[in-house]
Amino acid sequence: MAENTVLDAIDAAILRELQNDARISNKDLAARVNVAASTCLERVRALQRRGVLAGFHADADPAALGRPLQAYIAVRVRPHNRDVVEPFIRFVLDLPETIALSHIAGADDFLVHVAVRDAAHLQRLLLDGFTSRREVAHLETQLIFSHIRKWDIGPM
Amino acid sequence: MAENTVLDAIDAAILRELQNDARISNKDLAARVNVAASTCLERVRALQRRGVLAGFHADADPAALGRPLQAYIAVRVRPHNRDVVEPFIRFVLDLPETIALSHIAGADDFLVHVAVRDAAHLQRLLLDGFTSRREVAHLETQLIFSHIRKWDIGPM
DNA sequence: ACAGGTTCCGAATACTCTTCGGGGCATGGC
DNA sequence: GCCATGCCCCGAAGAGTATTCGGAACCTGT
Numbered sequence: 001m002a003e004n005t006v007l008d009a010i011d012a013a014i015l016r017e018l019q020n021d022a023r024i025s026n027k028d029l030a031a032r033v034n035v036a037a038s039t040c041l042e043r044v045r046a047l048q049r050r051g052v053l054a055g056f057h058a059d060a061d062p063a064a065l066g067r068p069l070q071a072y073i074a075v076r077v078r079p080h081n082r083d084v085v086e087p088f089i090r091f092v093l094d095l096p097e098t099i100a101l102s103h104i105a106g107a108d109d110f111l112v113h114v115a116v117r118d119a120a121h122l123q124r125l126l127l128d129g130f131t132s133r134r135e136v137a138h139l140e141t142q143l144i145f146s147h148i149r150k151w152d153i154g155p156m
Numbered sequence: 157m158a159e160n161t162v163l164d165a166i167d168a169a170i171l172r173e174l175q176n177d178a179r180i181s182n183k184d185l186a187a188r189v190n191v192a193a194s195t196c197l198e199r200v201r202a203l204q205r206r207g208v209l210a211g212f213h214a215d216a217d218p219a220a221l222g223r224p225l226q227a228y229i230a231v232r233v234r235p236h237n238r239d240v241v242e243p244f245i246r247f248v249l250d251l252p253e254t255i256a257l258s259h260i261a262g263a264d265d266f267l268v269h270v271a272v273r274d275a276a277h278l279q280r281l282l283l284d285g286f287t288s289r290r291e292v293a294h295l296e297t298q299l300i301f302s303h304i305r306k307w308d309i310g311p312m
Numbered sequence: 313a314c315a316g317g318t319t320c321c322g323a324a325t326a327c328t329c330t331t332c333g334g335g336g337c338a339t340g341g342c
Numbered sequence: 343g344c345c346a347t348g349c350c351c352c353g354a355a356g357a358g359t360a361t362t363c364g365g366a367a368c369c370t371g372t
Contacts, residue, residue: 006222018214022178025360027328036352041330052220057213057307058174064208065311066162072260072267093304096312100305104228106298111228117312142262148249149256151213155221156252156273181329183359192321197361 006155007052010035014043015052019152022056062099062115070099070115070147071122074108075130076138084135085109091133097125108140162311163208166191170199171208175308178212218255218271226255226271226303227278230264231286232294240291241265247289253281264296 007015013033017024024032030040047053062070077088085103092101092112100113116122122141130136163171169189173180180188186196203209218226233244241259248257248268256269272278278297286292 015214015216019216020213022212022214025328026330037328038330038332038353039351042350050220051217053214054217054220055215055307056178057176057215058171058178058209059211059213060171060175060309061207061210062309064206064210065309067309067312072258089304093306096310098306099309100303102228102303103301104298105301106296108298111298115309142260142264142267145259145261147256147258148245150249150254151211153216153218153221153223153255153271154252156223181359182361193359194322194361194363195320198320 011043011047011052012154014040014047015154016152018044018053018056022058067097067115067117069118069122070113070144072142072144073112073114073126073130074138074140074142075110075112075136076107077109077135078137079135080109088133088135095125095129097121097129108138113144167199167203167208168310170196170203171310172308174200174209174212178214223253223271223273225274225278226269226300228298228300229268229270229282229286230296230298231266231268231292232263233265233291234293235291236265244289244291251281251285253277253285264294269300 010033014029017029017032026041026044027037029044030037033040035043044053062068075088077084088110089101089103092098092110095114097114097116098112099115102111102113103109104111114122114125116125126139126141130139166189170185173185173188182197182200183193185200186193189196191199200209218224231244233240244266245257245259248254248266251270253270253272254268255271258267258269259265260267270278270281272281282295282297286295
């Protein structure tokens with residue numbers, strides 16, 4: 001199988017199963033995709049080597065951790081150069097409220113996905129965390145009613 | 157330990173380790189958090205029962221799957237009522253390009269996170285997938301330069 | 313102090329992981 | 343056609359791990 005082609009049927013099935021349940025035993029995984037356990041193990045390792053499988057992560061529920069409110073914060077950073085942007089990224093990633101951070105093209109420069117306790121907590125985060133920083137030129141906050149992440153993405 | 161309190165130190169450590177590597181063996185996990193394997197196993201199951209641990213998922217790299225370009229699509233859906241919104245959500249989640257979908261409060265109604273092959277693919281998705289639908293009143297697309305997801309979120 | 317409840321541990325069995333040698337099958341050269 | 347080569351796959355078996363369960367230790371309120 002060439003390195004640059006899409007996945008074959010077995011790899012795609014392995015990917016699907018592991019995205020669905022990363023803690024499945026290798027034996028059960030092998031049974032689901034109809035190969036021997038040893039074959040399955042080697043294919044999983046190959047997928048990791050190729051970078052297709054980037055990692056395995058437990059999904060913690062922010063609400064169960066006392067952070068039931070989520071929001072997107074769109075941020076414009078001025079001036080938008082490396083010396084300003086890189087410390088800003090580090091700052092955002094160090095915030096415990098941050099779940100994800102995107103650097104985007106458009107009117108806004110960053111989209112920060114946060115999970116907080118309540119509206120007061122969000123307000124404090126915006127005022128003390130963001131608007132107090134000099135490089136933050138503009139903020140726009142959108143509450144998230146619901147956020148659905150599709151776990152099983154595949155080749156197209 | 158009360159059900160409504162935050163996690164104790166051991167649970168927090170288990171959560172951190174499993175978010176970091178969901179396929180760690182129970183024995184290694186127990187060693188890392190300094191409890192017996194049997195204790196560790198029971199705590200992990202309790203965290204699942206309590207809903208703190210919502211699942212375990214392999215993280216596949218969209219770029220390695222031939223979809224190196226990501227974007228946010230902000231969508232306004234009119235009329236914004238249940239009969240229109242629910243089919244729209246199903247439609248978006250069924251698209252293979254979709255990675256995540258947020259229902260948000262603000263000028264826009266939804267934020268769709270997609271991964272595509274290239275700009276032409278994105279254009280086709282927007283024109284054929286979204287603007288051709290009658291309930292889609294407005295679209296705004298932002299390319300994503302980089303997207304960083306923080307895997308280890310914890311109690312605050 | 314003691315009863316009741318909870319949490320933790322370690323031993324033991326059942327089960328799983330992982331390695332490794334070898335078989336089968338496609339591909340390509342001659 | 344026929345063999346050599348490389349690739350993928352498999353099963354066996356020892357090493358390692360998961361899981362259960364009985365009992366010890368520890369709170370906590372009376």
